[in-house]
Amino acid sequence: MVAGTLWRYRYDRFGFTTRSSQLHESRLLSIGGPLFHYALLFVAGGHVMGLLVPEWLTQRLRASETMYHTVALTMGGTAGLAAVCGLAILLWRRLRVPAVRRATSRSDRLVHPLLTTVLLAGLAATASSVANPYDYRLGVAVWFRSLFALDPDVPAMAHAPFVYQVHALPAMTLFALWPFSRLVHAFTVPVGYLVRPYIVYRSRARATPYRHPASTVSDGKRPAAGQQQRARQR
Template sequence: MAAFLNQALFGLYPYVALTVFLVGSVVRFDREQYTWRSGSSQLLRRKLLFVGSNCFHIGVLAILGGHFVGLLTPHELYLAMGLSVEAKQLMAMIVGGVFGALCFLGLTLLVYRRLADPRIRATSSRMDIAILLLLYAQLTLGLSSIFVSAHHLDGSEMLKLADWAQHIVTFQAGAADFVADVHPIFKLHIVLGMTIFLLFPFSRLVHIWSAPLGYVTRPYQLVRRRGGAAARRS
């Protein structure tokens, strides 16, 4: 039973989640373009939004970039560059910890802002709140995994996770076997990460596709009440 569950979660589920992620994003853009937005609440608690949003986005973009490079770079390549497995893991822990803390600060402010203000909560959908809490849980797991990694600085767990990721993206068999005996916190981190990919097309996260390069420096959405200018003139 354990072997079946491991294969289902780490051999099959990633492909289900990534397929829904890609196909769902295309279908939503094609059929529901008017919902292809983040859903602005700029006029409410602007200071919290400014600090929280910038801290979160800078942190999360750095974390995603680090995961992409760290997991998908072939072991032989960084060894050829003179970077040992131990040094790579230590660098990942330090850089991930710094940007993870920045992201955690920003996300905490965003969660507080959305849940503590009755006006913002009233304009938030269930998916808005759910995806924010899932991201919060995922970030907490990621930061917690740093303390687990500190107990095996030889990089053995990191190599298993990288082998799993590289086998998944290259459609090689046996990917789930690499993570069969890794620490449970890494397994939870993977499953929750895949779940976020699964829910991505059905949430406000789709707006990331609109401007992936200029995302951090983009202006906020401007929301004006219809007829406001006329009311002011009167």
């Protein structure tokens, strides 16, 4: 993912785009797009808290295990469900609108099933924690952090429940495909829009020309050239 993103930025910098299909259809896009993207931000934030923040840190912050898992279950489950609903709307739009369907690339046909599998497996893992509690911060999180040290802790993932393995495998595949698909647009979030100054637009319509009262006659006829000249001089 890192090497591919650097390569694409070097050779295809202007290709960092979503290839928007809003011109083909906007009603479903205006519903599914924000729902999917905002929910995905919460999902990503939950994964950062769950996988990158070690358990000893939350204990030091006096966050009990019960409170942590309750928040993860309610907020993570809600965000995941919203992301699945948003993705379902976008996929329905892509299948039902002919112009959008024709704009689907080969990379989209790989990314969409993977993304759907990742989200559904994540929801299944969250739901399974209700009946069969599993502390993923002592297993999956340890394995995930070991990847950054280039020394994967394989037993930590091997002993995790199967649903977590199903969730992780397509997620890793999705990361590998990330730089070569439209997902790369995530690195071009317009954060500068939050702090940039306002842009002043001018209307392209012509302004009504000013007419001097002296140039208007009661009978509707155009004034003589001498009268026009004197009006301009006034």
